[in-house]
Amino acid sequence: MSERLAGKVALVTGGTGGIGAGTVARLAREGATVWFTGSNAEAAAQITAATGARFAAHKVQDAAAWEALTAEIRSAHGRLDIAFANAGTEHGDGSIENVGLDAWNNIIAINQTGVMLTVQNAIRLMKDNPGGANGQGGGGSIIINSSMNALRPLGNYVAYSVTKAAVVALAKSAAVYCGQQGYKIRVNAILPGVVETDLIKNIMAAQPDPVAARAMYEGMAPLKRMAQVDEVAGLVAYLASDEAGFISGGEFTIDGATTAGMMGV
Amino acid sequence: MSAPLPAVDAPQGARRLEGRVALISGGLRGIGLACVERFLAEGAEVVLTDLDAADSALAQETLARLGQAASYVTANVTREEDWRATLAAVEQRHGALHILVNNAGTDLTGAVETITLESWRRIMAVNVDGVFLGTKTFVPLLAKSGEGLPGGSSIINVSSIMGLVGYSEVSAYNASKGAVRLFTKGIAIEFAQKQMPIRANSVHPGFVRTPLLEAGFQRWVDSGFAEKKQDLVDAMSATTPNGRLAAPHEIAAGIFFLASADASYMTGSEMVIDGGWTAQ
Numbered sequence: 001m002s003e004r005l006a007g008k009v010a011l012v013t014g015g016t017g018g019i020g021a022g023t024v025a026r027l028a029r030e031g032a033t034v035w036f037t038g039s040n041a042e043a044a045a046q047i048t049a050a051t052g053a054r055f056a057a058h059k060v061q062d063a064a065a066w067e068a069l070t071a072e073i074r075s076a077h078g079r080l081d082i083a084f085a086n087a088g089t090e091h092g093d094g095s096i097e098n099v100g101l102d103a104w105n106n107i108i109a110i111n112q113t114g115v116m117l118t119v120q121n122a123i124r125l126m127k128d129n130p131g132g133a134n135g136q137g138g139g140g141s142i143i144i145n146s147s148m149n150a151l152r153p154l155g156n157y158v159a160y161s162v163t164k165a166a167v168v169a170l171a172k173s174a175a176v177y178c179g180q181q182g183y184k185i186r187v188n189a190i191l192p193g194v195v196e197t198d199l200i201k202n203i204m205a206a207q208p209d210p211v212a213a214r215a216m217y218e219g220m221a222p223l224k225r226m227a228q229v230d231e232v233a234g235l236v237a238y239l240a241s242d243e244a245g246f247i248s249g250g251e252f253t254i255d256g257a258t259t260a261g262m263m264g265v
Numbered sequence: 266m267s268a269p270l271p272a273v274d275a276p277q278g279a280r281r282l283e284g285r286v287a288l289i290s291g292g293l294r295g296i297g298l299a300c301v302e303r304f305l306a307e308g309a310e311v312v313l314t315d316l317d318a319a320d321s322a323l324a325q326e327t328l329a330r331l332g333q334a335a336s337y338v339t340a341n342v343t344r345e346e347d348w349r350a351t352l353a354a355v356e357q358r359h360g361a362l363h364i365l366v367n368n369a370g371t372d373l374t375g376a377v378e379t380i381t382l383e384s385w386r387r388i389m390a391v392n393v394d395g396v397f398l399g400t401k402t403f404v405p406l407l408a409k410s411g412e413g414l415p416g417g418s419s420i421i422n423v424s425s426i427m428g429l430v431g432y433s434e435v436s437a438y439n440a441s442k443g444a445v446r447l448f449t450k451g452i453a454i455e456f457a458q459k460q461m462p463i464r465a466n467s468v469h470p471g472f473v474r475t476p477l478l479e480a481g482f483q484r485w486v487d488s489g490f491a492e493k494k495q496d497l498v499d500a501m502s503a504t505t506p507n508g509r510l511a512a513p514h515e516i517a518a519g520i521f522f523l524a525s526a527d528a529s530y531m532t533g534s535e536m537v538i539d540g541g542w543t544a545q
Contacts, residue, residue: 172544179506179541186507186541193530222457227530234527243518246471246511249544250537257457260450260533264458 004241006031009077013060013118014087015053016043018197019145022229023084023236024053030237032082035073060087060114066121079129082240083122085115085167086145090160104159111163112170115144119174119187126185139184141240144171146189148255164191168251175249186248188239193255196226222263223256280308281525286359286410288312288351290342290399291369293327295475296423296520299513300366303521305334309364312355314340314347342369342395348402355403361410364524365403367396367445368423372477373437385437392441393448396422400452400465408461416529417462421520422449424467426539446535453533464532466523471539472501473511507540 010027014020015036024036024047034053037060038044044055058069073080089110092103119142126140146164153161171189178185194200194217207213218225235254238244253259287304291297292313304311311334317324319339328337338354340347355362371391373384400420411418427435428442446467453465472478482494491497502509519536522528537543 172541175541176506176545179508179545182508184507222454223530223532224457224460231527231530234529235531238522238527243515243522244538246507246515246540247519247538248507249541250539252531252536253534254531255534256530257450257453257533261454263454 003031004243005082005237008032008081008240009073009079010034010082010084010240011073011080011118011122012036012053012084012086013058013114014038015055016040016047018199019192019195019229019232020084020086021047023086023233025051026230026233026237027082027084027240028053030241032240033077037069037087059110060085060118061109063117066117070121070125074125080122080125081129081140083118083126083140083142084145084236084240085118085122085142087114087118088145088160088163090157093157093159095156096158099158107159108163111160112166115167116170118142119144119170123174123178123183123185127181127183140186141244142171142174142185142187143236143239144168144187144189146171146191146251148191148193148253148259150189150191150251151253151259171251172249179248186239186244188244188247188250188252190232190235190239191251191253191255191259192227192232193221193253193258194226195232196228200226221256221258222260225256227254227256280306281527282364282521283308285309285363285524286312286355286361287364287366287524288314288355288362288399288403289366289368290314290340290395292337293317293323295477296470296473296513296516297366297368298327299517300368300520301331301335303514303517304364304524305331307521307525309334310359311335312338312351312358314338314342314351315369316341342367342399343390345398345402348398352402352406356406362403362406363410363414363418365399365407365418365420366423366520366524367399367420369395370423370425370441370477372481374434374481375437376434377436380437388437388441389444392438393444396445396448400448404461404463407463408456411462414462416526417464419524419528420449420452420463420465421523422465422467423516423520424449424469424535426469426471426537426543428467429469429535429537429543450533457532464523464528466528466531466534466536468516468520468523469535469537469539469543470516471505471511471537471542473513473516474498475513478510505540505542506545509540511538511540 010032016038028051037058150165175187204213293315373388407418424445425442428446449467456463482497
């Protein structure tokens with residue numbers, strides 16, 4: 001593995017499992033100094049032991065707690081180069097007809113307000129970076145984890161679908177703003193399909209017929225399989241690197257052709 | 266004001282394409298050439314095609330510089346017989362193909378009522394027929410070569426931001442690049458459903474300092490639309506949120522990513538590399 005990200009400091013929210021944990025490992029392997037957040041301290045300890053990444057117990061929707069976290073990163077490194085706004089939930093979601101207001105508000109708090117706070121605080125750190133990519137100060141790369149459901153909303157996950165669409169617009173607004181301000185900060189969104197995370201594995205295992213559940217998930221993509229966590233982490237690492245220096249305001253589907261069109265019979 | 270291009274190329278040369286064979290159309294200039302150079306630095310063997318004669322000064326000098334891992338075939342992407350000859354050359358030299366970059370393209374600007382049917386057909390022939398013929402010709406070899414390969418074989422079709430949004434007096438180019446975008450999605454679903462080990466994605470560069478762009482700027486200067494080329498570079502940079510134009514190697518980096526095993530779940534996708542131009 002090349003050290004494309006040597007010298008860079010990265011923050012991954014929701015880094016204790018799934019795509020977040022895989023990305024923590026990938027960014028660390030590529031040479032970055034990685035911080036990650038979440039609330040599962042036990043899982044965090046294992047990730048720290050395996051990758052050397054530093055854990056901060058933190059909830060993305062807690063606006064006040066962001067001050068302490070950014071102060072800690074600023075004092076430890078004096079910079080932030082990469083932020084992966086990954087934390088998300090679909091807990092308690094339902095259809096437009098039956099979703100509860102508490103669940104709706106909680107999903108918006110984490111998936112939408114939490115992503116806004118992540119991007120806002122990342123920009124505040126990144127704009128002060130000494131020596132950006134071109135040695136002129138400032139600079140950084142922010143990647144938002146949206147979902148293919150931003151383009152293909154699910155009937156039974158209304159809040160999840162809506163928030164994942166909202167953060168694509170957030171990425172574009174932030175990208176345009178950073179350009180207008182002359183900040184060398186890039187902001188992009190990735191839109192993964194179904195990823196075979198521990199969460200999905202547990203859901204499949206809990207079904208009356210786990211084999212049929214797996215076949216259902218695998219059949220959702222024309223590629224006839226789910227994405228692996230490492231495949232998503234590879235896209236994040238590319239967008240995080242200086243190789244993607246002209247990429248901003250983009251939305252990148254990584255979904256085995258699911259949103260490319262419709263499957264025939 | 267246009268910000269300077271990055272002074273140094275992105276880190277490369279990790280040889281992540283070791284053992285892979287790549288074909289790049291329009292490989293002697295601009296994005297195509299940057300792609301050839303990047304793939305070679307990553308350890309691939311590369312066949313490049315272009316319109317220039319093999320004994321032309323440009324082809325000779327370029328190939329001498331690129332070294333033994335590169336070879337050249339003179340081919341016009343609009344002619345099926347040229348693609349057949351290219352296939353024969355690739356099969357003879359390598360016996361395999363893992364990466365196809367349909368990059369060759371041309372431009373056409375002008376008010377729609379002034380576009381001749383002949384010039385319309387020419388841009389469609391180069392930008393659309395060329396991508397179709399390259400894909401059609403090489404799919405069997407790509408499918409065979411992609412078996413058991415991490416991420417399979419990869420087709421990368423070079424579209425444009427003009428394949429995503431309309432632009433005044435660019436209608437013919439818009440139509441041709443829009444066709445490339447949707448052709449790519451069609452074949453991506455087709456290959457996936459048939460479990461053929463080929464991924465297909467389109468790349469959408471913004472304004473890149475290529476010979477094609479420079480020539481277009483020169484025509485505008487010659488026609489009195491602008492005083493000098495730098496004024497046009499500055500104006501175009503100012504309309505881009507990132508405040509500058511791209512260097513060809515920045516587009517090549519995206520094409521390389523899609524070619525690599527890192528993009529193994531990406532197919533039917535669009536890689537927009539435009540400094541935020543279409544986000545605004």
